[in-house]
Amino acid sequence: MADRDAQDQPDPHDDDTGKPPHLDESVRRIGAAGRATIDSALDTGRALRRLVSADLALARSAMGRALAWVAVAIVFGASAWLLVMGVLTALLHSLGLSWLAAFAICAALSLGVTGFAAWRVSVFFEYAGMHATRRQLARFGIGDEDADDEDDPPATAPQAGAP
Numbered sequence: 001m002a003d004r005d006a007q008d009q010p011d012p013h014d015d016d017t018g019k020p021p022h023l024d025e026s027v028r029r030i031g032a033a034g035r036a037t038i039d040s041a042l043d044t045g046r047a048l049r050r051l052v053s054a055d056l057a058l059a060r061s062a063m064g065r066a067l068a069w070v071a072v073a074i075v076f077g078a079s080a081w082l083l084v085m086g087v088l089t090a091l092l093h094s095l096g097l098s099w100l101a102a103f104a105i106c107a108a109l110s111l112g113v114t115g116f117a118a119w120r121v122s123v124f125f126e127y128a129g130m131h132a133t134r135r136q137l138a139r140f141g142i143g144d145e146d147a148d149d150e151d152d153p154p155a156t157a158p159q160a161g162a163p
Contacts, residue, residue: 085110 021029085106092102137143 081110 088109089099089102089106092105093099097105134143
């Protein structure tokens with residue numbers, strides 16, 4: 001089967017005379033193949049650019065919708081927390097504590113959760129500082145503005161008797 005396929009296809013070196021193509025014909029064929037390759041690469045680049053543009057538009061739209069739903073979640077989460085604290089305050093008062101003590105316990109609980117959340121936020125913002133990347137860039141001498149200031153000796157004022 002492979003032999004018959006090979007016989008059906010003409011040899012690219014044959015031009016009805018059995019001789020290889022002339023040098024100028026070979027150069028034309030190479031030039032045409034190069035132009036076809038460049039055109040294909042440009043078409044691929046355009047398609048990739050359109051894909052990235054569409055992807056960014058989709059991401060921008062999704063980010064806006066996600067932020068809207070985050071706002072809804074925050075509002076309902078805050079109202080739920082307030083209702084839970086109201087119920088806890090009423091429960092503590094029904095157990096015999098004064099209103100002041102019940103409110104103080106609920107406030108302490110809320111402040112404890114707030115403090116824990118603030119600590120976790122500071123930890124994650126520290127991770128967002130990209131310290132390992134900054135260290136690697138500093139090794140290459142990129143973005144190391146602070147080291148330039150430390151390397152230069154401080155300028156000293158001329159002494160009174162020096163020439």
